Amino acid sequence: MHNLFSERRFYQRLAIPANAYLFFPQKNRWFQGRLKDISAEGAGLELRHNLMADFEMDSSLELWIALPGKDYFFSICADIVWLQRKDEEGFNLGVRFSQIILMEISQLIRAAKSLRKTEGSEQ
Secondary structure (H helix, E strand, O other), X not given: OOOHXXXXXXXXXXXXXXXXXXXXXXXXXXXEXXXXXXXXXXXXXXXXXOOHHHOOOOOEEEEEEEEOOOOEEEEEEEEEXXXXXXXXXOEEEEEEOOHHHXXXXXXXXXXXXXXXXXXXXXX
């Protein structure tokens, strides 16, 4: 099988930073942020919200990503691996996700790009 994760170009194709939305199922809360620095292990997520009021490091979360240019959203499950205060209004989070999920992301990105090309050729 082709090793997607040693291919740096895959991460550049995400057109980072991408819009991302964190959803905490236990608390039924959404937070908007910017996804950046994606690697095979995970990504950095910049948030403008103060999460400390009801935030737990072992919280399970869903990370929803919007591809630039069109409203293509997909969700992945992620673990929070670190939390760092950015300034008075925001935080940087480290999120970790599995290689299986990254393969799914790459397929969704390819499908979205192929759909965009099809839409462009019809006009």
